[in-house]
Amino acid sequence: MKHKGKTNPPGRIKIMKSFSLLMSQKDFHSITTSEIAKNAKVTEGLIYKYFKDKKDLLYQVLNKHFVTFQTKIESRIAKENSCIKQLEIIIFSSLESYADNRIFSRILLLEVRNSLGFFDSGAYEMIQKYSRTILEIIKKGIMKKELRSDIDPLILRKVILGAIEHACLGEIIFSRQLDIDKVSTGITNIIFNGAKA
Amino acid sequence: MKHKGKTNPPGRIKIMKSFSLLMSQKDFHSITTSEIAKNAKVTEGLIYKYFKDKKDLLYQVLNKHFVTFQTKIESRIAKENSCIKQLEIIIFSSLESYADNRIFSRILLLEVRNSLGFFDSGAYEMIQKYSRTILEIIKKGIMKKELRSDIDPLILRKVILGAIEHACLGEIIFSRQLDIDKVSTGITNIIFNGAKA
DNA sequence: CAAAACAGTAAGTAACACTTACTCAAAAAA
DNA sequence: TTTTTTGAGTAAGTGTTACTTACTGTTTTG
Numbered sequence: 001m002k003h004k005g006k007t008n009p010p011g012r013i014k015i016m017k018s019f020s021l022l023m024s025q026k027d028f029h030s031i032t033t034s035e036i037a038k039n040a041k042v043t044e045g046l047i048y049k050y051f052k053d054k055k056d057l058l059y060q061v062l063n064k065h066f067v068t069f070q071t072k073i074e075s076r077i078a079k080e081n082s083c084i085k086q087l088e089i090i091i092f093s094s095l096e097s098y099a100d101n102r103i104f105s106r107i108l109l110l111e112v113r114n115s116l117g118f119f120d121s122g123a124y125e126m127i128q129k130y131s132r133t134i135l136e137i138i139k140k141g142i143m144k145k146e147l148r149s150d151i152d153p154l155i156l157r158k159v160i161l162g163a164i165e166h167a168c169l170g171e172i173i174f175s176r177q178l179d180i181d182k183v184s185t186g187i188t189n190i191i192f193n194g195a196k197a
Numbered sequence: 198m199k200h201k202g203k204t205n206p207p208g209r210i211k212i213m214k215s216f217s218l219l220m221s222q223k224d225f226h227s228i229t230t231s232e233i234a235k236n237a238k239v240t241e242g243l244i245y246k247y248f249k250d251k252k253d254l255l256y257q258v259l260n261k262h263f264v265t266f267q268t269k270i271e272s273r274i275a276k277e278n279s280c281i282k283q284l285e286i287i288i289f290s291s292l293e294s295y296a297d298n299r300i301f302s303r304i305l306l307l308e309v310r311n312s313l314g315f316f317d318s319g320a321y322e323m324i325q326k327y328s329r330t331i332l333e334i335i336k337k338g339i340m341k342k343e344l345r346s347d348i349d350p351l352i353l354r355k356v357i358l359g360a361i362e363h364a365c366l367g368e369i370i371f372s373r374q375l376d377i378d379k380v381s382t383g384i385t386n387i388i389f390n391g392a393k394a
Numbered sequence: 395c396a397a398a399a400c401a402g403t404a405a406g407t408a409a410c411a412c413t414t415a416c417t418c419a420a421a422a423a424a
Numbered sequence: 425t426t427t428t429t430t431g432a433g434t435a436a437g438t439g440t441t442a443c444t445t446a447c448t449g450t451t452t453t454g
Contacts, residue, residue, distance in 0.1 A: 009432060027311055029226070033411060043434050048412065084393065110311040113370065114224055114303075148394045155383035156392055159360040166359025167352075173310065186352035194391025195353055196281065197345045206401060230442055240403050245443065 012050045014040040016064075019057055024103045028058060028111045055117055062112065063123040065104040069097050070126055074133070083141030084192060090134060091164060092184040098168040099178045106172055109165060134160060156191075163187045209247040211237040213261075216254055221300045225255060225308045252314055259309060260320035262301040266294050267323055271330070280338030281389060287331060288361060289381040295365040296375045303369050306362060331357060353388075360384045 018040035022031045033054060037044040051057040073093050080086050098105040108127075112118040134157050141147035147156075167187065171178040215237035219228045230251060234241040248254040270290050277283050295302040305324075309315040331354050338344035344353075364384065368375040 007431075011432065029311075032409080034409085044411090045413080045435080046433060049432075054411070106311075113366075114226075114307040114311075116370075119370070145394050147392050148390075151387055151392055152379075152383045155364075155380060156387055158364045158380075159356070159384060159387050162359030162361070162363025163356040164359070165363060167355045169310075173313075173316070182349075183352060183355075186349045187356060190348055190353055190356050190391075191387060192391050192393040193345075194387075194389050194393075195344050195348055196389040196391075197342050204400080208401065229440080231440085241442090242404080242444080243402060246400095246402075251442070 009050075011040075011042050011046050014042060015047055015050060015057070016061055020061055020103070023061070023107065028054075028107070055115060056121075058107065058112065059118060059121040059123050062104065062107050063121065063126065065101065066123055066126040069101075069104075070130055072097075073130070077133070077137075083137050083144060083146045086137050087134070087141070087160065088184075088188050090137075091160065091187055092180065094164045095167060095178065095180045095184050098164075098172070099180055102172055102175070105168060109169060109172060131157070131161070159191060163191065206247075208237075208239050208243050211239060212244055212247060212254070213258055217258055217300065220258070220304065225251075225304070252312060253318075255304065255309065256315060256318040256320050259301065259304050260318065260323065262298065263320055263323040266298075266301075267327055269294075270327070274330070274334075280334050280341060280343045283334050284331070284338070284357065285381075285385050287334075288357065288384055289377065291361045292364060292375065292377045292381050295361075295369070296377055299369055299372070302365060306366060306369060328354070328358070356388060360388065 015036060018036050019031070022035060022039065033044050033047055036057075037047060047054075047057065051060065073090065076089050076093055077086050080089060098109075112123070118124055135153055138147065138153040138156050142149055142151070142153065164187070167183050168178065170176065212233060215233050216228070219233060219236065230241050230244055233254075234244060244251075244254065248257065270287065273286050273290055274283050277286060295306075309320070315321055332350055335344065335350040335353050339346055339348070339350065361384070364380050365375065367373065
């Protein structure tokens with residue numbers, strides 16, 4: 001008998017919590033199903049009642065984190081109407097979110113991208129939404145002549161997203177601290193004003 | 198009896214070739230040791246004579262690719278003496294290399310970063326070297342007043358590396374084609390001239 | 395020419411992700 | 425009220441996996 005997802009029983013919640021905790025201590029692959037079950041005080045078989053497999057459990061935990069992030073960002077953007085300011089907010093908020101929530105960041109930047117299954121998950125849909133938001137702001141910025149008309153919106157998005165992700169990568173991998181303000185203004189300075197003298 | 202790395206016997210070569218081939222077909226985790234051995238026509242145990250574990254095999258294959266990449270880039274840079282041009286060459290060459298060698302790119306961008314062991318490997322030393330080269334060019338560029346003096350060299354490097362990596366990521370994951378010239382000039386245009394109108 | 399070192403094999407083993415077949419209790423239907 | 429269905433949870437597996445151990449022959453070398 002499989003679970004249809006209509007209820008949210010205690011066992012399911014315990015499994016997700018147990019897994020979240022373990023993810024803060026070690027990487028995905030070194031977490032075992034028996035460990036998850038033992039920690040959650042349920043049997044191993046129950047995991048497979050609520051989750052298709054171990055990866056599905058990962059995606060669902062990630063999705064939960066992502067929903068809160070997305071709503072936070074959207075409410076912040078709404079308060080500004082300059083496109084450049086909105087992009088600055090996105091850069092700052094993303095860096096802040098990565099720095100504040102390292103487990104979630106590690107999952108997103110290092111653990112899920114290598115399996116194609118992720119790109120069919122609900123968590124990936126959230127990323128696409130976030131990514132689309134950025135693209136729309138860029139396009140509006142070009143229309144409003146805040147941004148140069150000869151830049152390719154898709155490439156600008158790549159530069160922004162790449163800069164954000166790479167800025168956090170080292171700090172996440174080696175558990176270093178990140179100076180959000182400095183990095184955030186540094187990135188926006190380069191991207192909007194250019195590095196050339 | 199363990200292997201000291203002083204010779205390069207046929208079995209070792211066959212294992213690396215078999216693994217490389219499999220990496221072009223599926224992701225690291227779904228490749229099994231028995232599959233590698235069967236494909237290489239050796240026994241499974243032999244893998245562990247030449248490689249510490251499955252991941253060590255991955256790192257060594259990656260390292261081999263990386264050495265050729267690094268020497269290629271360095272010879273190209275030597276021909277230019279404007280710092281901005283040198284950075285443009287690095288951006289272009291990196292994109293080209295990622296596009297031309299997708300197996301290697303997938304390993305680097307998606308498969309190795311999530312295990313700390315990688316950062317002790319020889320392959321990682323090569324990345325550091327490449328990364329240091331970029332930083333030195335930036336610093337020289339600031340000194341020669343080609344680049345603005347108020348930009349942080351470390352952050353500019355992050356933006357450059359992030360842009361390069363993110364530009365390839367989607368195309369590698371979904372096996373799409375990459376227009377190197379367009380993306381390369383697009384990135385340099387934004388980073389050096391700025392996106393602001 | 396003996397001894398060490400090397401290339402390679404055969405046969406394991408513990409641990410792992412995942413499955414099957416089952417109980418028990420509560421809610422729905424009769 | 426009794427019967428049936430459904431959901432939460434368990435117990436005991438299974439095949440496969442990465443990795444190990446103990447062993448052959450074959451070169452190389454002191």
